[in-house]
Amino acid sequence: MEVESPNLPISQSPHLPISLFLATLLLLLAAWPVRAQFSGNIDIAFTAPTDTLTVGDPVPLTLSVTYPADYRLTIPTLPKAWGDFEVRRQTEPETVPNPDGTQTTTQTIEVTLFAVGTFQTPPWRLTLRDATGKTMERAVPQVSLTVQSVLKEGDAQLRDIKPQAELPVPPVWPWVAAGLALAALLAWLGWRIARRLRRRIRPPAPVVPQPLFDPRPPHEIALAELARIEALDLPGQGRHKEYYTLVGDCLRRYLEGAYHIPAMDMTTAEIGRALRHTPLPPEHARRFTDLFAAADLVKFARLVPPLEEARAFIPQARDVILLTRPAPLPEAAGAVPLEAAA
Template identity: 35%
Template structure:
């Protein structure tokens, strides 16, 4: 019994010694399998990092490669009016052309005043300004358009400034509309083989020498010229000639007729000189009003001129006609309003009608005055 009990005790101790070996062996097998299958974690397939997957899903996908969002500005709709400005590209290099389109949708009964910019629009040089043909929409509204080609020579983020236009309603009320600024990125031209720009070298001036011979020749020429002038004066060659009697002055309407005929022969509208054309015509009418009513008109604004005519009690009908005519001229001269070409040509005829309606017919030899003036000029030419 003692021997048997001792055998059993030895076997129990052997099983207790074998348990750690089994645990170590299982741990080694699990480690090998884990290394061979790849280190994976729940929720992250293929061992990928959660941070990398988040960055990938956050990548923008709204624009195609190389695409650009074109600026599109507008004032919205108010009483059927829509003003919109756009460009063909928002990223250019220095000096590249930018096509700027201005579109105004308005009621057919209204009138738009879209001034043309000068040689520059902010930091952008205006290379072309063209009026697009009008279009009539299905709802009866009219679309006016302007196409402008711009260039910029300053690098960086620039803005095409807002453009302000006027809209005259059927009731005669004027409303100012303004576009939003359009951002443009101007990039520098930097080729791969470009070298650093070197400073400009200082100017080298030639030595100043005044040979004595040239100085003496110059003094001699000055002395001869002075002697010739004194000699001519003594002989009376430079004596002032007696002028004949001044020709009789013409009435204001005859002077206006002559000036309007001269302007019509200049073809300023055909040559595209619209501002000069309206300036000439308005000055003729202003001089006529000054001669006809005795008002110093050339230094007055249109409003001050009309107020002066009211003070001397000019007929209200004539004041309204002169005011409408001068207002149209001011729109072209100062607001750069461009009416149709046929209406421009008709301004000379309208000015003549104003003179015809308001002139004073005085009895007298008006044709003789013209003959005397022409004969006196011809006599001066013959002399």
């Protein structure tokens, strides 16, 4: 006897629901978010040097992330008020390569707490991106900290504020002594500078106006000029160069008037050669050149002679003028003196 199996429609086939389930599962896997496609080990550590502190103590929390070298890590900036914590400082991340081809990024986050109890850091996440641009987020482990009170158990009594600490005050007298010494030094330096300036800047010797023509003989003019210079007492004022210059010029003008030698335009050696052609005895001519040589040492070699030696220079010049003054001219025959005519 043959049994014929009934012809069932396709929609009633027992294998159709399984096929539909597999097809739906494949579609879901294809549409799974990109974050599930990351490969590589990612290690995140968030640690504190201690888990016990007192109110207000700063605690540096260290974040350490190890990840593949071709990944890019983004660490968010935490707000100042971070849950129960106060973020005081968040350093710049530092990344170093590892021998196994990974790299490690570290960052220090300094926080503090102002309440007593046990607290956990708020949840927060890091973002990583691989070489293809796909991103993922990873949660940072939480850190628990316990804040202990500085008061002893059962101690609720208020106490007075402690007085200010007394710092040792250094003695004042060394500063006063140093200030007086400095003031004395500055005063001494000022006196020295002023004295030097007074020596350099002195009023010129008074100039006596001379007539355009002086009828007196040259030796009388020279003797009068020496008397004027002597009255100034320039050596007593330390004005040696000016003193020797005036006396030397007086002798040169005397030689010009008495012996017609242009001595004002000559050097000492030239004057000595010119005196050889005058009726002056050699010893008198030598006295002129000796006086001019002494004046040259003061004027050009900056020699400062002793005071008595300097004051004796004018008497020496006066003596040589009196020794070398020309004899008066004889009166013409028949001339009548002015006194007799009167």
